[in-house]
Each structure stands twice: as structure tokens, then as C-alpha cells.
Amino acid sequence: MGEAYPLYWLELHWHCEMNHKQSNKGIELTAIPWLRRLLTSRWPQWMTVTGFLAVFIYSIAAGFLGTEVGSRNLAITLIWIAWWGLLILILVPLGGRFWCSVCPIPAPGEMLQRGGVLQPDGRHPRGLGIRWPRRFRNLWLQNIGFLSLAIFSAVILTQPKISAAVLLVLLALALGISAVFERRSFCRYLCPVGGFIGIYSLLSPLALRVKDPEVCRTHPTKDCYRGNEHGHGCPWMTYPGTLDRNAECGLCMECLRTCPLDNVSLIIRTSGTDLTPKTQRPPLRMDEAFKGFIMLAAALLYSIVLLGPWGEFKLAAFNVGSLPWLAYAGALLLLSLIILPALYLMGSGVSHLLSPDKSISLRNRFIHSTTGLVPLGLGAWVAFSLSLFLINGSYIPITLSDPLGWGWNLLGTASTSWTPMISGWIPTLQSIVLFVGLASATSISVKSLKGSTTLSTRSLLAMTPTLLVNASMTGFLLWVLV
Numbered sequence: 001m002g003e004a005y006p007l008y009w010l011e012l013h014w015h016c017e018m019n020h021k022q023s024n025k026g027i028e029l030t031a032i033p034w035l036r037r038l039l040t041s042r043w044p045q046w047m048t049v050t051g052f053l054a055v056f057i058y059s060i061a062a063g064f065l066g067t068e069v070g071s072r073n074l075a076i077t078l079i080w081i082a083w084w085g086l087l088i089l090i091l092v093p094l095g096g097r098f099w100c101s102v103c104p105i106p107a108p109g110e111m112l113q114r115g116g117v118l119q120p121d122g123r124h125p126r127g128l129g130i131r132w133p134r135r136f137r138n139l140w141l142q143n144i145g146f147l148s149l150a151i152f153s154a155v156i157l158t159q160p161k162i163s164a165a166v167l168l169v170l171l172a173l174a175l176g177i178s179a180v181f182e183r184r185s186f187c188r189y190l191c192p193v194g195g196f197i198g199i200y201s202l203l204s205p206l207a208l209r210v211k212d213p214e215v216c217r218t219h220p221t222k223d224c225y226r227g228n229e230h231g232h233g234c235p236w237m238t239y240p241g242t243l244d245r246n247a248e249c250g251l252c253m254e255c256l257r258t259c260p261l262d263n264v265s266l267i268i269r270t271s272g273t274d275l276t277p278k279t280q281r282p283p284l285r286m287d288e289a290f291k292g293f294i295m296l297a298a299a300l301l302y303s304i305v306l307l308g309p310w311g312e313f314k315l316a317a318f319n320v321g322s323l324p325w326l327a328y329a330g331a332l333l334l335l336s337l338i339i340l341p342a343l344y345l346m347g348s349g350v351s352h353l354l355s356p357d358k359s360i361s362l363r364n365r366f367i368h369s370t371t372g373l374v375p376l377g378l379g380a381w382v383a384f385s386l387s388l389f390l391i392n393g394s395y396i397p398i399t400l401s402d403p404l405g406w407g408w409n410l411l412g413t414a415s416t417s418w419t420p421m422i423s424g425w426i427p428t429l430q431s432i433v434l435f436v437g438l439a440s441a442t443s444i445s446v447k448s449l450k451g452s453t454t455l456s457t458r459s460l461l462a463m464t465p466t467l468l469v470n471a472s473m474t475g476f477l478l479w480v481l482v
Helices: 006-018 033-040 042-065 074-095 098-102 107-114 140-151 160-180 185-189 192-203 213-218 254-258 286-307 311-318 323-354 362-392 395-401 423-452 457-461 464-481
Strands: 206-210 264-268
Touching: 033 254, 042 074, 042 098, 042 107, 042 160, 074 098, 074 160, 074 192, 074 362, 074 395, 098 192, 107 160, 140 192, 140 286, 140 323, 160 185, 192 286, 192 362, 206 213, 254 264, 286 311, 286 323, 286 362, 286 464, 311 323, 323 362, 323 464, 362 423, 362 464, 423 464
Parallel strands: none
Antiparallel strands: 206 264
């Protein structure tokens, strides 16, 4: 493994010489001996991934072979109710990219690349190992992929065969990409789920960071990136010595296993730390800003179509290929790519005129203004998913007992009646979540401004247009959901 990735040697040394500062303050979880042993052992992670892969394949089979009634098919209830609820309500807000560390989709391709399941075998990676094209090392392809799925989401979320086909395509695509390109190129640059997990992971209190960047800078072999007999080189093509954001780390723990200097740690710190800029450079890139627009637009439109009282919108989303569906698809694209960006650009323009500090370009001010989209968008998705999960969650035990809708009763719960959970509390919970999202968006926007310029009464007033846009988005969601 020591000679596995020679092409990166000069690039790694260049990254080290950058020697940028990192904020690693927090509680070090890996200082707990039993937890460190758990994280460095391959068996728990391997068993979890293997179990999820078996469930994933079984869900695909259920989608193709089982009943076409979505609420009675495991492919719908397990993936789009149980998994989605777990992901959005718990894993992403608290664990960031934790799901990526146990996701089954890249597992077959990664096994193909490594030629094994557990320990490195010392040989060169299998497959062609081509580097991902530099022009596509961003989120734009993921943005296109997510929008493409979002346009058809109404049928994907409710029709088992279509859902199973999409899951199978993702599995095959991940395997194909792994055979041609290096490491987890699919996860980092193509996966439509990984894209939004990445930007929302910037809010997570859980982070993997090095303890002392100087130790990494002076260490000659860079085992964390290249790998050694104890572990593989970073699958996410990230050098931990300069890692300062959650978005580029899949929490696979390979660097924790390979670091010979015990300089890697898993920490709990203040939520949203990654969105606080250290310089005038915005904490997001333009592709990430547009991911925020796309996610917020999808949450707004899904809330109208799937949870709102307007039947005509629901029919439009389901009648794929019809004129109403084309209008629905057009509305999603317009809202994501034109309307929301235009609102924030206008707000940034007014802020630029009002601000006493003209050293920040309008482009950077625009991207700074979009940092609030991260907590705002996550709040919108949590509010949407609360309703989706609590109203439909009772279908899960039914389909676990009768996964194909064939009249089985494996667990004795097939005859359980559909019963919404705490339905009377859902509007209250959604309101709390949306207000917390708005408060977090306001706080992070102010911190973003503070990190890029000198605060003054006038500069704070200049933020008003952007904050009003955030408040209007929250107000609209409250009107739709509550």
C-alpha cells in the first residue's frame, strides 16, 4: 500500500506547505479507549455495511417482485420512510456524513478496487484508477443528478418498481465508476444523496480532524492519504492534515487506522463551526450555494405537492409526461436555478450598496449570504420529513412482516392498522424546527459577515435584505405545513 498512490506525492507536499489554520476545539471522542478500539476495528463497520447491503438488495428485489401498492411494499416503506426519516431527522443533523461511512451503495465497487473485504493486502488497487476530471471536481454533476431525480420524485417515492430501478441504477453506477475511476469518486462527485449530506454536514457537531497540523506537515510518509498495512489511503481523496470542513470527509476512519503518530481524532464541537469563515473567503463555493438553492426549492415544492391540500398539484407531479407535469418540473427548475438565486442576488446587491465595506466583491457577498441556506434548508427538510415519517411510519412494521405484500405475517404485525403517530403535535414540532432553522440561519449569516468584514451598525443593517428573504421562506413553509 505504501507505493499505491505515487501520483499524489507532490500534491500532498504542496497541501502541507499551505499550513492553514484549523479550529479543532471540542471534546475528543477518540480519547475514550473503548470507543477508539470500536472505531479502528474493521469488523463493526464491515458487518454494518454488509447488513445494509443485504437489506438494500432485498428492498430492490421487493420493489420488482412485490405488490405495486407502495405503502405495502418494503422498497417504499423501508427506504423512503424508515431510512429517509433516520437520515434527515437524526443522522445528518447530529452525525453529518456518518451515513456515508456505512452506506451500502459504494461497497461492491470498493471491494472490487481493494480486491478484498477487510485488511489491505499490500497490492496496487484494482480497476483503472483514473483520476476524476479536474473540471468536474465539484457538486455540479451531483446537482444535476439530484434535480433529475427530484423531477420524478413523486413516482419514485410511491411506485415500487420505479423506486427499485433507481436504486439498482445507483448501485450499478457506483460499481462502474469504481472500476474506472479512483477511490470513492462516485460518492464525492456523483452521488445525489452524498451532495446534500455534504453541505448539511457543515452544521454537524461531529467532526474528524487532526490534533496538530504541524505534525502532519512534517511527517514524510503521509500514511493517512497513501495507506499502509493498517488501513487504506483516504477513499475520499482528502488529505486529513489540511481538512477543515466536514463536507470532504466520509468518516470512514481509515486515517484513524493508518496514522502512526496518533494525530487523528473524532471530536464533538459547536454546531455550525464549518460555516464560520476564517478569512474573507466564503465558507461555501458557488456549486455548494446552488446545492442549497436546489434543496430549499425541493423542500418548498415537496411540501406543497405531497403534504399540501392542493390535489391538482399532486396530480401534476404524478402524471409524468403530461402538460401539468411539465409545468411542475419547470417550476422546480425555475425555483431552484433562477428565482431563489435571483432573490438572494438582489438581497446581496442591496446589501453591497448599503455596506460601508466595499472590499468584498458582490460575488463573494452573494455566496456569504447563502450560508444561511444550510440551516434554513435543513430545517425545511426536517419539518417536511417529520410529517412524512410520523404520518406514514406505521406502515413500516406492516411491510417488515409482509415485505412483498403477498399475505405473509413473519413478525405478526401484518394486520396492524395504519395509525399516524402524535399527529396533533406535528404542526407544533414543525413550527419549532422551522424557527430554530431561521434563528440558526440568522446567527450563521451574522458570523459569516463578521468573519469577512468589520461589523458596524451600518453593515448589520446591510444584511437586512438577505435576512428578510430567509424569513419569507420560513413564513411560506409555516403557511404550507402548519
